[in-house]
Amino acid sequence: MPFIATRKAEQNQRAVDPWTAVHLGTGLAAGLMDIPFKWAFTAAVAYEVVEQVFERVPAGQTFFRVSGPEVIENSIVDVVVFAAGHWLGTKWNAS
Numbered sequence: 001m002p003f004i005a006t007r008k009a010e011q012n013q014r015a016v017d018p019w020t021a022v023h024l025g026t027g028l029a030a031g032l033m034d035i036p037f038k039w040a041f042t043a044a045v046a047y048e049v050v051e052q053v054f055e056r057v058p059a060g061q062t063f064f065r066v067s068g069p070e071v072i073e074n075s076i077v078d079v080v081v082f083a084a085g086h087w088l089g090t091k092w093n094a095s
Contacts, residue, residue, distance in 0.1 A: 012055070012070035015077045027082035031089020044082040048075045 002010075005017035023044070030040040054060035055069035 009067075012066050012068065012074055015071070015073040017074065020074075020077055020081055023078040024081040024085040027085025027087075028089045029085075030082075031086040032092060034090070034093060035086075037083075037086055037090075040086055041079075041083060044079055048079055051075075 003015050005011050005014035011017045011019070027040070027044070031037075051060075051064075052069055052075060055064055055066060061067060
């Protein structure tokens with residue numbers, strides 16, 4: 001299975017899609033705002049869990065404009081890049 005989504009139809013079916021950049025930016029913003037990592041990371045994981053559940057029902061698929069839930073690899077990458085963004089934000093603040 002390819003690693004990166006290159007078409008809308010592949011969104012949620014690959015580990016990396018355009019929303020991965022949004023997770024990185026959100027983590028960066030949280031780090032720049034000095035939101036404690038444990039709270040920010042907990043919120044990011046909770047979001048991914050809710051998204052996994054919500055995308056398994058028709059209303060969630062319509063809301064997110066997807067044909068089904070994202071693969072677990074996508075959720076993992078989203079949380080990892082969120083954490084990386086948070087780390088970058090806190091490093092920037094410390095400089």
